[in-house]
Every structure is written in C-alpha cells, then in structure tokens.
Amino acid sequence: MPTVEEGHTGHGTAEDLLDGVADWGPTLCHLGIFHLVPVTFELGIPLVARWMNDPAVAAFWDLAGPEIRTTRHIRVQLQGGGRSVPCLGVLNGTPMSYWEIYRADLDPLARYYPALPHDTGLHLLIGDARDRGRGVGGILLRTVAELVLDKRPSCPRVVAEPDVRNAASLSVFSTSGFECAGELDLPWKRAALMIRNRAIPYPLTPYPRFPDEDDL
Numbered sequence: 001m002p003t004v005e006e007g008h009t010g011h012g013t014a015e016d017l018l019d020g021v022a023d024w025g026p027t028l029c030h031l032g033i034f035h036l037v038p039v040t041f042e043l044g045i046p047l048v049a050r051w052m053n054d055p056a057v058a059a060f061w062d063l064a065g066p067e068i069r070t071t072r073h074i075r076v077q078l079q080g081g082g083r084s085v086p087c088l089g090v091l092n093g094t095p096m097s098y099w100e101i102y103r104a105d106l107d108p109l110a111r112y113y114p115a116l117p118h119d120t121g122l123h124l125l126i127g128d129a130r131d132r133g134r135g136v137g138g139i140l141l142r143t144v145a146e147l148v149l150d151k152r153p154s155c156p157r158v159v160a161e162p163d164v165r166n167a168a169s170l171s172v173f174s175t176s177g178f179e180c181a182g183e184l185d186l187p188w189k190r191a192a193l194m195i196r197n198r199a200i201p202y203p204l205t206p207y208p209r210f211p212d213e214d215d216l
Contacts, residue, residue, distance in 0.1 A: 017082040017103050018120070019152045029143040031136065032092040036099060036144070039086040040078075045071055047088070048098050051127040060163050061125065062188075083107065089124075089140060096131050097140060099124045101148065104159045112184045113193050118154040121161075132168075141176045145196045156198065161191035170194075 026035040039045065049070035051057055058064035063073055077084040083106045089097030104110060104121035122144065126132050145158045162169040164183060170192055174180065178194040 017106065018085055018101055019154075021085040021087065021101055021151075024147060024151050027143060027147055030139050034140060034143055035090045036087040036101070036147070037090050037095075039074055039088055039098075041071075041075075044086075044088045044095065045074060047095055047127070048074070048086075051098060051125060054127075054129065056129070056132075057125050060166050060169075077102075089144075091140075096128060097124060097126050099144065101144075109159075109161060109186070112186055113159075113181070116156050118152065119157055119159050120148050120152055120155045121159050122148075123160070137168075137172045138176050141172055145177060149196075149198055158196040160194045161186065162194065163189045164192050165190075 021036060022038045024036060026033045028034075037043070039048065046067060049063075049067040052061055052063040052070050053065070055064075063070055074086050077086050077100065084100055084102035087099040087101060088095040089099050091097070100121075100123035102121045102123070104119040105115040105117055107121060109115075109121065110119075122141075124137075124141065124144070126137050126140075131137075148158050149155060158178075160173060160178065161184060162173060164170070173192075173194040176196070178196045181193045181195050184191045184193050
C-alpha cells in the first residue's frame with residue numbers, strides 16, 4: 001500500500017473519472033445488501049483510522065498511528081482530481097470494510113505495469129477481526145469487482161497489487177476471479193499484480209494458494 005506521500009496524487013479541479021461511485025447504490029450479494037459509501041471528512045475517518053491501527057491491517061497499510069495520519073491519506077485522494085474514491089463498505093447497514101476505487105491507468109502504479117485505458121484498481125481491508133476468516137472478504141471482493149465492471153463500461157479490467165507477503169489477501173484474490181500476471185517491484189513494496197478481466201479465461205492461473213490462510 002502506498003504511503004501517504006506516495007499515494008494517489010493529482011492536480012486541477014475534481015471531476016468524475018470513475019463513473020459516479022457515489023451513485024452506484026446498494027447491491028445484493030450472498031451476505032445481504034452491500035453498499036459502497038464514499039468517505040468524506042465528515043463521514044468515516046475515525047472508523048477507518050481505528051481499523052488502520054489493528055496490527056493485522058497495519059502490517060500492510062502503513063497508516064497506524066494518530067487519526068491525522070489516516071486523514072492525510074484520505075485527503076490526498078479527495079483532492080486528487082477524481083482519480084480515487086475512498087469508500088466505506090456497508091453491509092446490511094453496518095460499515096465493516098474500507099475500499100479505494102481508483103483509476104489505475106492514472107495512478108503511479110501505471111509506471112510499473114502495462115496499463116490499459118480505464119483500468120480500475122482496488123485497495124481493500126476488512127475492518128473488524130470477527131469478519132475475517134469466514135469467506136466474507138472473497139464474497140465482497142467478487143461483488144465489488146463485478147460492480148465496477150457493470151458500472152464502468154469503459155473499464156476493461158479490475159486490477160490490484162497486494163503485498164506478496166500478505167498470504168490471506170493473495171488467496172482471496174486468486175479465488176475471486178483474479179489472475180496473477182506477475183510480481184512488481186514498487187517503491188513502497190513488492191506486489192503481486194492481480195487482474196480480473198471482463199471475460200475470465202479458464203483455467204485460471206492464480207497466485208499459489210496458502211492453505212493456512214483463507215480470507216482477508
């Protein structure tokens with residue numbers, strides 16, 4: 001995960017580069033009703049900051065510490081020209097996950113892989129430990145990837161770059177329709193490039209599964 005200083009940046013007036021994430025509305029999944037609700041300075045930051053201080057999250061997001069650290073990270077996105085939308089994942093009325101929906105082709109990530117126009121990237125975390133290890137992450141990841149492809153007709157694929165050390169995350173992506181397209185040496189981490197195409201080719205060639213980890 002990029003640090004605050006290395007995250008999504010941009011200049012100029014904000015515009016809609018992600019086809020109105022705020023208007024996508026709730027969607028039905030196997031767990032109930034799921035809704036991506038954009039984070040604002042008035043909504044969500046204290047909760048996200050608390051999640052960032054969970055040791056299991058802090059190991060990969062590098063945002064543990066005072067709430068101002070999370071606030072600065074989110075401010076970079078909110079002032080980034082519309083290239084990234086930070087969201088709470090609300091399941092059956094309860095905020096329980098954090099998502100960043102971003103234009104991967106306009107992100108620093110595009111310097112390190114052959115980006116296609118309108119590639120859409122995902123960062124995510126499951127907030128509370130009680131929601132991990134039960135398959136929740138995989139269901140929501142598939143739901144959000146399909147939502148992105150449905151709401152963004154110009155998007156050819158969904159991409160992600162989990163840390164290669166994050167066994168749980170790699171397993172979830174590999175069983176949620178994402179293929180591993182190789183590894184990337186990013187300035188902030190070594191990452192697996194995971195890609196979810198519109199037409200998923202079979203058989204998949206997923207990142208090797210870690211049998212002792214089955215969820216985010």
